[in-house]
Amino acid sequence: MSGTRRVFPESFKREAVDRVASSGLSAGAVARELGLRETVLRRWMMQFGTPATGTARRPNTQAPAPSPSDLAAENARLRRENERLRMERDILKKPRAHLRIGLPMKFGFVDEHRAMWPVRVMCQALGLSASGYYAWRCRPESARSAANRALTEDIRLIHAESSGTYGSPRVHAMLRAHGRRVGRTRIERLMRRAGIRGLAALPRRTRTTDSRHGYPIAPNRLGRNFTTQAPNQVWLADLTYIPTGEGWLYLAALIDMHTRKIVGWSMRQTLHTEIALDALNMAIERQRPAPGLIHHSDRGIQYAAEAYRSALARSGVTPSMSRKGDCWDNAPMESFFHTLKTERVHHRIYATRAEARRDLFGYIEGFYNSRRLHSALGYISPAEAERTAA
Template identity: 40%
Template sequence: MKFAAIADWAESGDFPIEFMCRELGVSRSGYYAWRDRAPSQRERADHGLTAIITQVYERLRGNPGVRRVHAELITLGHRVSPKRVWRLMKAAGLQGRHPKPWKRTTIVGDAPVPALDLIGRDFTAEAPNQRWCGDITYVKTWDGWAYVATVIDLHSRAVVGWAIAEHMRTELVTAALDMALARREPPAGVIFHSDRGSQYTSTIFAEYCAKNGIRRSLGRTGICFDNAVSESFFATYKKELVHTRPWPTVKHLTKETFDWIETY
């Protein structure tokens, strides 16, 4: 580090090399040996990998942390450890966005319509349109609170339906499911898993699912891990989009959410 600092100051002409070596307690011969030494193979490899990491970071809009960058490098064919990715990102000043504190939005209904947990924390599916999950989150705009509902296919983790409104009534979640049904046209018996929020336990929602051939599945009350895929998606949505800027209107939020989900 001392040699690197001396090289920077020497290049800008701030101080004489002999003076800097003396003040920093290093030898001139050591400095010149360091300066003339060719970069090692490891250093050259780190330099090239840092350039790729920077490209990945910029392409993902400055959002990804170490795990997502590491996963992206693996898909690009680079065999590299997460620890090395962390070291290079830290050296390059690249850091992923972090979520803000969580706020409860689930409101348990007074008389929930019974439904079993058909998922049991097994968030996989052998084929598309077999098992879906969903949830609701909130976003504060200058006009007031907005609420976002999603439908995620557990086979690919793709968002197949979503809706935004200024209320948390059952119509919000059915609007998201309307989009999913229109896009995917699933066979009768597709499972839709959610928490026990009042929207998902209402009689209106039960009737909607029966009419559209959807099998309802409910996690346990107060156990966020029972709907972990939906929770994880919203954590990413919040830290990569919602918490990066103010939201003047629900219309503005809807436009940017469309871009984030559908094109990014």
């Protein structure tokens, strides 16, 4: 790939511009993170309607080098920002019932934890105003609120005595047995607000592979031999799911076996063929592979569909598919998804799909591809492996 002009799909450009707008980082910092020239990123920002702001240099002008005092001030600001984000993350890792309830219970959460975190940080994390919290705190407690608070404590006691197994029906029965005349719907509401719930069966794993279709199945051309001599000889493809407050966000990705680079990706809220096609088109536009590339996936309908097979054929890509129900036939792709979830997703609570998209883009392009050291590559990054192979 030496001497060739780098090509970036429009979806990549939009996500890069959105990262500048949403992350609080400067255009220069995002450009360095993504391995771009700052002038290129600023041109995209103007193209998509996000003009460069602040004191950062304009395109095609020389910016003065930052002074030591400027660097020290920026480092101090970043430390404060990191500490604030750490506290917000810890706040949101608490039982999430307070994210879905009304203002009184949210203010109650802030009041309960004000010795642990600053009030303003909690209010910002929960979408509250600090002045509203202080006004709420100065109001006298109503009789209904006091009764609900006392009832909630009784519910907590019964729930704890059952080792956390009782849900609202059994809690209601215990209260009735002790002479407390209270409606079951009220018990359900208070338990929901306090984040108290009985033990339930673990949710079933969401299935992303549907091989129950009549489309042609390609032979397994790899046989678990994932070794390659150069980039763009073997790509692996798969899909996974990310939980958010709005429901699942599905992620389709393709990984190059020689560099372990995620060469294409797409994120949608549905599992239709388009999500896989978007990822494939990004990879082809980005990498410009020569004919003969092997594309390996499972037997899912997204990869067996006519539109997907036609896209492979137009680019001279040879399809290959795993044996039915055998995840080891696509092990490196499964390993990437495991790494993504272990290092990022399992430590986040995404309120919206848009929030998840921004964070996953930052991880894939701003960390995994560009900086994360990969054991299979001798502890260099995919970007370095690609440069070395060029």
